[in-house]
Amino acid sequence: MVFCRRIFLHRAVAFVSSAMLFSVMSACHREPRSGVRRSPVMVTIRFKGSPLKIGVVDILNKESGEGASATLDEFGMVSLTGIAHGEYAVTIQPPPSLAADGSEIQKTGKFPVDSNYRSSEKTPLAIVVDDKNQSFELNVE
Secondary structure (H helix, E strand, C coil): CHHHHHHHHHHHHHHHHHHHHHHHHHHHCCCCCCCCCEEEEEEEEEECCEECCCCEEEEECCCCCCEEEEECCCCCEEEEEEEECEEEEEEEECCCCCCCCCCHHHHHCCCCCCHHHHCCCCCCCEEEECCCCCEEEEEEC
């Protein structure tokens, strides 16, 4: 009889421990800012009227600290998914490799976009993502 009580007690403790662990793990598994509306975003960058075909576009929400990054394609576009609604500073960074065929970089040896566009504190580029605004065309001179 004592043996049966010990088995029952061990099973009860194991069950309660498992239930508590599951509760704690469930509470910890939440996406950041999970209650915020999100949308896919398309950004086109034009440099002196033509698509900027090289570079990396970064967006940063200074309030929340959220951001995203993508490499420009041959049409000067980037596509970003799961972007929380809000205001973002947009920066344009040089590509990781400066060897792009036929690009301004290859001709001149430098990235054509002014350094002010590389800093989230200095960039004049900004977008506001919401239900109506998810596609943006930005001009860089």
